[in-house]
Amino acid sequence: MxxxxxxxxxxxxxxxxxxxxxxxxxxxxxxxxxxxxxxxxxxxxxxxxxxxxxxxxxxxxxxxxxxxxxxxxxxxxxxxxxxxxxxxxxxxxxxxxxxxxxxxxxxxxxxxxxxxxxxxxxxxxxxxxxxxxxxxxxxxxxxxxxxxxxxxxxxxxxxxxxxxxxxxxxxGHGTLATIMYTSGTTGRPKGVELTQFSYTRHIAGMSDExxxxxxxxxxxxxxxxxxxxxxxxxxxxxxxxxxxxxxxxxxxxxxxxxxxxxxxxxLLAVPRVFEKVYNGAEQKAAADGKVKIFRWAAQQSIAYSKALDTDQGPGLALRLRHKVADALVLKKIRALLGGRAHWAVSGSAPLGDRLGHFYRGLGLVVLEGYGLTETNAASHVNRTDLAKIGTVGPPLPGIEVRIADDGEVLMRGDQLFSGYHRNASAYAESVVDGWFHTGDIGAEDEDGYLTITGRKKELIVTAGGKNVAPAELEDRIRGYALVSQCVVVGDAQPFIAALITLDAEALPGWLKGKGWEPMTVAEAAQDPRILERVQKAVDRANRAVSRAESVRTFRIIDGDLTIENGYLTPSLKVKRARVLEDFAPVIDAIYSGKHQAG
Incomplete structure (x- = not known):
């Protein structure tokens, strides 16, 4: 020891x-x-x-x-x-x-x-x-x-x-504190060994920050x-x-x-929770016939937050609009979150600029962070004195970061894991010359704030040779109220497509807000009006990427991707390999031209 x-x-x-x-x-x-x-x-x-x-x-x-x-x-x-x-x-x-x-x-x-x-x-x-x-x-x-x-x-x-x-x-410091098993998006979970020193060093640094x-x-x-x-x-x-x-x-x-x-x-949550709160508030507003007011208020909240990042700050007209939006809508969402919460920590997946600005505009600063089990959960987090929406913040004390030539994020530090339990070969593959290879692709700005753009193993290379990081598209499409899960596909194919599931919990309220008749998820998946709305969500997501990276078509698949049916890990990450395997016939049909574009 x-x-x-x-x-x-x-x-x-x-x-x-x-x-x-x-x-x-x-x-x-x-x-x-x-x-x-x-x-x-x-x-x-x-x-x-x-x-x-x-x-x-x-x-x-x-x-x-x-x-x-x-x-x-x-x-x-x-x-x-x-x-x-x-x-x-x-x-x-x-x-x-x-x-x-x-x-x-x-x-x-x-x-x-x-x-x-x-x-x-x-x-x-x-x-x-x-x-x-x-x-x-x-x-x-x-x-x-x-x-x-x-x-x-x-x-x-x-x-x-x-x-x-x-x-x-x-x-003591060298004693094994725990064996944390990865959530296993591919293959069997690996046992990550973390020492007591890894925790006490990390806790001290994070407590200061x-x-x-x-x-x-x-x-x-x-x-x-x-x-x-x-x-x-x-x-x-x-x-x-x-x-x-x-x-x-x-x-x-x-x-x-x-x-x-x-x-x-x-508040400590994952992005899906913040999405659910937003979508739920929008659906309630729709059911009450106030969806236009809600959306206007949301726009003011986002605009106000974005203005905070400018040298001049929010102008008088924006401040007045924001005050009205707060009185009509934003204060009610604050109340839903307990009325006192003004800080939140979010991890596990990207939050997205839209939600980050929306929540900051209503008074809840979401400090987005990043890390893996191997980095003892957190390697980066935004700071209270400078939160850059869209980034996961700078590294925590004691952690060094390097971006490899291919964009992979590499890290080393005392907080990192000491090995994979009974799996020395996997450790040797992931830690080279003292640097842990995270498998994530990212970039640092001049302040050391990190932006994660996707998983290295999940990069899609189209038949035309275009590299596409699916996460950005998936996160944006998943932000739509009717969408539960989204998996972007297209490896070695001529264009990008998406498999989408509908949110069974959100559907009844959404339909009521539109004044439409009730329907099942299976019926909604075939309804032209629903397909049109989902297409608009896909179109909005496509604006963030180039034409070659955009989703050209989508399919709404039966059921949902859940923990219970084995398509999600307990931390709500999609088991992509299993989805691609089980829904191969749907994907094949997309690229064989058996169905028209969605």
Whole structure:
């Protein structure tokens, strides 16, 4: 184990413990109740719960270095178990709660998991099926909803404080903090190894850069992104260490009412959430016969934000229009977001200029960031003192960036991963001469702010030799209210096309706003009026690219791309290879001329 650098905390637990000691009698976390109110947890209560759970794990035979999986939705108990596993000297291994038996089996086998902490009976059934197969070291499945937390606290009552501290003393900078499995857009997920130093170094740097947000009076957030994903988990550690009150939302369908009772100052989300809020507000306006007012107000918000980036700023006429727009529309969206949120952090996919300016214009600055599991979730983020919409910001402290000749973003730094678990060959392929090859294509401006234009492996090369990055087109088309998912195709083909799915949740409200008759998604996919509207969305997206890169035709495909049917990863990334394989007949028909252009 490397020697400790006193500049940084020895491990995550020490960072959180210090904050909880300083906030022993004040709220540090909140659990949702059935009526969307909250049950508060103080720093002293949190410390006691973590220590009791850690002692229980020790009583159940968990040793320093053992691997303990957490299979649960985002909730306070997830965090308690995560920190308890570390306190016991063991290594937490997150598993997405949507994972199949095969996926759980692979992670448990690869990570050599001995104990699984599951949330629900349905999760436990999958884990027990894996245990019954006998191909993994899993010997026990503990179920939160079946009283596991109380049982662990009771079983751990015989473990002394000295035994607990001795277990924690085995943890240092060089200790493996976790094995985070990539979401697996191609092939089996790889286990990314991150050390305690990777986290404590990263948390220190990010806490300094986010000090305006963390140190704000009454700072709080509602956390609903899955903690099995590296971004939510890292940001949670930063907020816990900074004393920001976190309200845990395990069910995304309850997000809006819980935000309404929490009144957070900070939002952490992915672009699809910001799209849904915008589209939902537009649909409500349409249903109320006020869609023209909404769209006018949105235009003023965007124009106002763009003017903030000019030397002269918004003019008097624009300020007056913006004030009217705020009174009519924008303040209502702020209220929907709790009324106090003026900062948001967005990652996982590009947000897009339109939404970035719209939200800043209504008073919510979305700090877009970028990173991969291998970079410990975040390598870049926009700053509160200078947020450049359309970029993912400059690198975080300790991270060096280089743009390769082919445009690939390369990085190195102490925060980056130490290896792929039991996969040295994959690590050797991705880290060359100390530089991690991200697989993303990007460019830096004069201030070091990075813009990501696409994935290197996803670049489409048309028959005419034109390189097309599909992400920009897909993100713009997906921004239309009726569109759920979009996959741009055309590799080795004479032109670019797109596979599009309709948003089943948005469709009824959209139709009502138009005064049209109700219809199913399948009926809408064939309706000429719907096709015309989607074509307009495609045309708008095409304005951002050259003629050779533009989408010439599209097909609306049956159903949707979801986590449940295996076309999306748990972090909502499209599994492009699977889509191309399963919808090959549709793609072949596009290029064989069997259908007319959409």
């Amino acid at each position: 490397p020697s400790q650098d006193a500049t940084y905390a020895p491990h995550i637990v020490s960072l959180v413990r210090e904050t909880w000691e300083n906030r022993a009698s004040t709220t540090i976390a909140r659990n949702p109740l059935a009526d969307d109110s909250w049950s508060d947890v103080t720093g002293a209560q949190a410390r006691a719960q973590v220590d009791a759970t850690a002692k229980g794990l020790i009583a159940h035979g968990v040793q320093p270095g053992d691997r303990v999986a957490i299979l649960a939705r985002t909730r306070w108990e997830w965090t308690v178990c995560d920190l308890a596993v570390m306190t016991a000297g063991a290594v937490p291994v997150p598993i997405y709660d949507t994972s199949s038996v095969d996926q759980i089996q692979w992670i448990c086998e690869d990570a050599q998991v001995t104990v699984v902490i599951a949330e629900r009976t349905s999760h436990a059934e999958r884990a027990r099926e894996v245990m019954a197969q006998g191909t993994t070291p899993v010997r026990e499945v503990l179920v939160i909803d079946e009283g596991a937390m109380d049982a662990l606290a009771k079983d751990g009552s015989t473990v002394s404080d000295a035994e607990l501290e001795a277990a924690l003393a085995t943890v 986010m000090s305006d947000i963390i140190q704000e009076e009454g700072a709080s957030t509602v956390l609903f992104l899955t903690l099995a994903h590296s971004l939510a988990r890292l940001v949670q550690y930063i907020l816990l260490a900074g004393g920001v009150v976190i309200g845990y939302c395990p069910d995304s369908s309850r997000l809006v009412p819980l935000i309404g009772t929490m009144h957070p100052t900070l």
